[in-house]
Structures are given as structure tokens and as C-alpha cells.
Amino acid sequence: MTGADGRLTVLSGPSGVGKGSVVSLVRRRHPQVWLSVSVTTRTPRQGEVDGVEYHFIDEAEFERMVTADELLEHASYAGNRYGTPRRPVQERLAAGTPALLEIELQGARQVRATMPGAQLVLLVPPSFDELARRLTGRGTEDSGRVHRRLDRARIELAAEDEFDVVIVNDELERAADRLVALMQIPP
Numbered sequence: 347m348t349g350a351d352g353r354l355t356v357l358s359g360p361s362g363v364g365k366g367s368v369v370s371l372v373r374r375r376h377p378q379v380w381l382s383v384s385v386t387t388r389t390p391r392q393g394e395v396d397g398v399e400y401h402f403i404d405e406a407e408f409e410r411m412v413t414a415d416e417l418l419e420h421a422s423y424a425g426n427r428y429g430t431p432r433r434p435v436q437e438r439l440a441a442g443t444p445a446l447l448e449i450e451l452q453g454a455r456q457v458r459a460t461m462p463g464a465q466l467v468l469l470v471p472p473s474f475d476e477l478a479r480r481l482t483g484r485g486t487e488d489s490g491r492v493h494r495r496l497d498r499a500r501i502e503l504a505a506e507d508e509f510d511v512v513i514v515n516d517e518l519e520r521a522a523d524r525l526v527a528l529m530q531i532p533p
Contacts (some may be wrong), residue, residue, distance in 0.1 A: 354439055355529050356447045359469035360499030362481035364515045365448050371522040376531050380438045388426035419456035444529050451502045468509035472516040473510045514516040
């Protein structure tokens with residue numbers, strides 16, 4: 347189910363690998379790419395705007411959406427819940443718009459099960475040490491939370507074979523260009 351001309355690409359990877367930076371660059375260069383805005387129960391980080399990075403909702407609203415089957419995928423990560431609203435994705439694909447989801451492993455697996463034509467892309471760091479440096483350098487979480495994210499990253503990176511393509515984020519522009527090529531977006 348990829349719509350008339352639209353192609354669903356799912357970008358996944360461990361926390362701190364640079365998914366947000368790659369997606370931002372792709373969107374700046376190719377505004378025709380539609381990025382799904384996920385819902386989350388987590389608290390906004392400094393500078394995040396509701397409806398831009400995420401739709402920030404409470405636990406009750408998230409549960410209502412799950413029960414009503416309004417989410418294409420949903421998962422719990424680092425003590426918070428995340429999900430992709432189903433209807434906007436389906437509408438964009440039906441209109442032939444290239445659609446991009448930026449989600450974690452559990453969600454990518456759900457999308458693969460419900461939309462087998464989706465292209466799953468795993469963004470990986472140049473090394474595990476570099477990932478640890480990036481997570482620590484953000485300065486947004488205590489060391490315990492960083493360690494939990496690194497433990498989770500080991501699991502996510504071990505699932506590499508479940509993805510159609512792996513992109514190493516060793517240089518932001520190159521990683522973004524590779525993603526654009528995979529999405530088959532004209533220059």
C-alpha cells in the first residue's frame with residue numbers, strides 16, 4: 347500500500363543517531379516530502395513546538411487513539427508512548443505524495459506487518475562510541491537514562507537484517523542524499 351505514486355519510507359535508528367537532523371535536511375531540500383508528525387506522551391524538550399516535532403498528548407488521549415485504531419503504529423520507548431496517526435499517512439500516499447515516518451524499531455516492525463510495501467531504512471552511527479558521545483553531548487538526560495538508551499541502541503542495531511537499507515550517518519549531507527535517493531525524489 348504505497349498509494350498512486352506515493353512511497354512510504356520508514357526511517358528508524360537508535361536515539362542519538364541523527365534521525366531528526368537527517369530528516370530536517372531532507373525537508374529543507376525537498377519540501378514536497380511529507381513528514382508524519384507523531385503523537386507522544388513525553389514532555390516537550392526545550393524549543394519543541396506542538397504540532398511540529400510532535401503532537402504532545404496525555405496518556406488518556408493516547409489510549410483513546412489506540413482503542414479507536416487511529417494509529418498506524420505505536421510503541422513505548424524510554425518511559426513514554428509514541429504513535430503515528432493513520433489517516434494522514436493514508437491520505438498522503440493516496441495523493442501520490444512521498445511520505446516519511448521517523449519512528450523506532452517496534453513501530454517499524456508494526457508498519458512492515460501492516461504495510462509490507464513500505465521501505466524500511468535503518469540509520470546507524472559510524473561507531474557505537476560515536477553514538478555514546480552524541481547521546482552524552484546532548485546534555486538533555488542524566489547518565490542512567492543515557493545508559494538505558496545505549497542498551498536499547500544495541501538491540502536496535504542488532505535488528506539490521508529486518509531493514510531494506512542501512513545508511514551510516516557519518517556525514518549529514520551524505521546520509522540525507524542517500525535517503526532522498528532511496529525515496530526516489532527528483533532533484
